[in-house]
Amino acid sequence: MSFSATFLFHGPLNDFLAKSRKDALIDYLFERNPSVKDAIEALGVPHPEVAGVLINGKPVDFQYLLQTEDKVEVFPKTENALDFKANTLQPPLPETIKFVLDVHLGKLAKTLRMLGFDTVYQNDYADKVIAALAQNEDRIVLTRDINLLKIKTITWGYWLRSQHLEEQLTEVIRYFELEEKFAPFTRCLECNGLILPVEKQEVLNELPPNTRKYFQEFYLCENCRKVYWKGSHFERMQQFIQRFSLK
Incomplete structure (x- = not known):
């Protein structure tokens, strides 16, 4: 019946x-x-x-x-018609915001790392791997795959409506209220490791000739050992971040 x-x-x-x-x-x-x-x-x-x-x-x-x-x-979450603060079905977000992204979101992963958010991503992650990372490491799942978010062990997640990077980033910042939580240039864009200051002499052999000549301040990823410095790319990234700080 x-x-x-x-x-x-x-x-x-x-x-x-x-x-x-x-x-x-x-x-x-x-x-x-x-x-x-x-x-x-x-x-x-x-x-x-x-x-x-x-x-x-x-x-x-x-x-x-x-x-x-x-x-x-x-x-x-964004509905204003009723106050679900006492009855919300969404558990409080972890104190430290961390993300895991599905295979379609490589550019967004790098951008979140640029803002300082712990963001794990590989272009071959299976859904069960993403779900396990989310559960075991208290990570928020970001995805373009609705069915991924239906896995019962996933606690926090969001389906990105847009396919365009800047719109995706705006969605994530607004939905999870991240405006006051930026920590720019503290994570490696390539591997998500922490970036720390390093003496020029320690990375001298890794530098292009002009960089070696004109720059004195350097940073090193403690995980993959990628070297960073404040060249023209740094200025462009600063301008990009500023745009999102004003939205």
Whole structure:
């Protein structure tokens, strides 16, 4: 025997729905009383982006078992219509913000490292590897793959709406409120290792002739040993960061 409940998704959660279902009541047919979390994800919305659920006007957790004729409203983190601070389904973010990115986001990984965020990325990470890194190291998952965010062990995550780097970075900064947490030029763009000051003499053999002649201040990745200095590339990166500090 089949039962029915109605769902209404608010705000950015509509990004996961087909056009005909956006901002509309959705009839959901079910059997054997699934959890509301399973129903939400069956309709296309991954659990890490859900901040609160009301059923028949009352807040519930993800384990609530759906009943026939339930009226379900699902709210994102950015929804202002209701205050879910006391009932939020999103656990507090880790004290130290760390990310793991899927295979489509190499440029974003380098940019987050430039801002100082601990960001792990490889272009061959399987979904199960990303999920394990997120769980074992308290990392936030950033992805363009909606199904990745539905893995039950993932606690924090965000599906990037844009495919363009600057728009992606703006999304992440705003969603996770990172504006006051930048620590630019403290991580290696290539490997995510920490960058530390180093004496010129220690890296002299690694420097191009003109760099050796005109620059005196150098930094070294403690992991991959890449050498950095404040050349024209540094000025361009500073200007890039400044743009995002003002957005």
